[in-house]
Each structure stands twice: as structure tokens, then as C-alpha cells.
Amino acid sequence: MNTVQSLPLLQNALTVGAILFSLGLIGILTRRNLIVMFLAAEMMLQGISVSLVAWSRYHGDWGGHVLVIFVLTVAACEAAVALVFVLQAFSRTGRLDSAAWQSLREATVGRTVDHELPSIDTVPPRFPTLTPAGILPAADEDEPLQREHV
């Protein structure tokens, strides 16, 4: 068993936490889907948790562990309330787009306009190919519930 106070382990864990935090920050700044934005926020919380536990181990103190438990609690509360708001926003606009609420922006900020969007992805999704087994079910081509993307 290595020693409690090991500086390399602390530094490596802090680096992992910093990478997770930065990736979450980039995600919450760039993505426009409300749910992906919340996922990015949770990722920032994960980076903070890793850093707290690393410091807790380095100092031999339980404070970091206890704080991470409270981070878990607050994240659960935040997710519950935020997802209710996301559902309300979706039922008002029909979209999970944060730009659907851009009428709340500052008066000096320009309007976000989407242009030059291709109708479908130029890179088609690649699905796994499975060996056929059994009888091919009779699929209704006009079934409205079928989705071409996940």
C-alpha cells in the first residue's frame, strides 16, 4: 500500500478533474440541446468531485468525501428540478433548443440564426450489421413511430 500523502497521485487526479471540468465547460458553452447542456454541467460536477477526493486523500481528511456526498445530493435535486423545467420548456416550444428562448437575450446581442444547415447529416450514422436470424418481421413502412435516427 502506498503512502497516504502521495503527490504524484494527487497531481494526476487533479489533472483528470481539470480535464473533466474543462470538457464540461466547453460542452455547456457550445451545445444547444438543453439536456446535453445539463449533462455537461453534471460532468463539471464530476471533475470537482474527483478533485475534492484527491485533496481529501492527500491531506488525510474526510472533509472532501463529505463534500462530495453533498455534491451528489445537490446534483440529484438539481436534476429533478431542472428536468421539470426542461419538460415545461419543451411543452411550450416543442423543441429542446436553448435558442428557442433567445427572446430573453440582451438587447445588444444579435439574434442566433441557423443557416446553411443540410437537411440530413452528410456523415450517415453507421449501424452495426448483424447476421440475419429468424423470420424477417413484416414491417409497416408507413409506421409513424419508427425513427430513422436514435
Added chain:
Amino acid sequence: MTPLPFDPLASGPLLAGAVVATAASLWLLLPNGRDTSSARWLGTLLGLGALAAFILAGRRLGGVGEEAVFLIVSLVAVVSAAATIVSRSPVYAAIWFALTLAGVAGVLLVLGAQFLGVATIVVYAGAILVMFLFVLMLAQPAGLAPYDRVSNEPFLSALAGAVLLGVLSLSIGRLSAAPAPCCGVPSRATATPTAETQPSSDVASESTTAAVANSVAPAIDPLAENHVARLGGELFGRHLVAVEAAGVLLLAALIGAIAVVSRGEAAQAAAASPSAGRSAAR
């Protein structure tokens, strides 16, 4: 701050290269409306280069096995975190985030936080992520929405995040084992011998006080048999008021979520929106 003979984490060119590669990779990989496979390949290659630079910048842990385990779980966490924010489909983003949680739980286990590693899996991946997926199933329109294929200012955001990462790595690399000249953090690990010098010969009569002293004993040894019990003792001893406050917060969040849903239902029923039935079915 004592300069080490070779300090890779604080060496400038390696870190600058890693930061530039991270920014360029994320800029190429983030959805920008005109995806080409060559941009994705280039972004992936640059991302792998940035990962290799960060691995080279890391410190050696000493033990080969521990180092390999830490490397694997942190790679899983970081790679799937990057895949979470560059995924076009939010369902795939949620699933990649589950893998991120698995990696983070592994990192926490390596750091000796058994309870937190398991709690991360149970609470995050088991509850919160499933809730995200439920909301996605309720709210995601069919196909890829146009707002999933564009980003807000991907270049500036990737640059800002990468620069923040570089600054954080610099300050992490400048950490040294020597305590700060002033106001050093009172580490309770240094206070351990004073707590253990007291003889506990009469264990039978003072078992409870020994247990209390044990719970305050700071050494976080992941192989200690009463690791979780000590954490519980700390949580319900020193931080009891905070636990109560967290309970009140959970109750308030529960009631608030229900109140918002019911009020939104009433408003939608007044507005006679066609999507009110979907919200009422929850």
C-alpha cells in the same frame, strides 16, 4: 517551491502543444453543421495526440499496477467525456456520459473512496442518468434536430476551455510537497501520532471512546476494514447539521418539482395546448 530536475507537468512546450491540440480537436469534432469525415478523423487524431501529451505530462505513480489501473480508468473517463460533448445525438451523449461516470467511479476507487465510487454509480448512473433518458424519450423529436447539429461559437469555446485547462495544469504542476511558507493547511495526517500515542489499554470499558477516536483518525486507508463506517461517523458526527440541511433540500426539491409540474399543467389546460396531455401523463 523547489524545482524538480524534470518537471514534465510544468514544462511549457508540451503543455502548450497539448492545449493547442485539445482546442483544435474539439473545434473540429464539435457539431458545426457541415460535418465531413475528414474533419472528424483529423479531430480524433488531434485528440489522441492531446491525450498522449497529457499522459506524458503525468507523474509516475511508482507502482506499475496502480499506475496502469489509474491510467485505464482515467482514459475511460476522459475519452467518454469528450465523446459526450461532441455527440450529435443526445441519447448517445447520455450513454457516453454513463461511461464517463463509470470511469470517474474507477478514479474514485483508486483514490480510496469506496463509498463514493459506488454511490456515483448508484446515484448518477442509476437514477439521474435514467431520469435524463426518460426526459429524452418524452421530449426528443424524431431524428436529429437541427439544433443538435450546430454549436454556439465552437472555436471560441474550445479555445477558452483549452486555455483554462492549460492554466489549471500549470498550477497543478507547480504543486510541491513542501508546505506553503505561510499559513500551511493543517493536515490532520500529521496530527495522527499524537492521537495514537494515547494508550488504549482498557479497551473494554472505553470501546465507545475508542470508536470515536477511531472515527476521527484521519488516515484514509482504502483497505481499512471500517472505511465506510469511519466515513459515516464523520458524516453524522461533525456534519450532522449539514446532513439535516441536505434532507430539507431534497424535500424542497421534491415538492418544488411537483408544484411546478402541477402549475404548468393548470396553465396548459387554460391555454388548451395540445401537448398538455403528454405532460399530464407523467
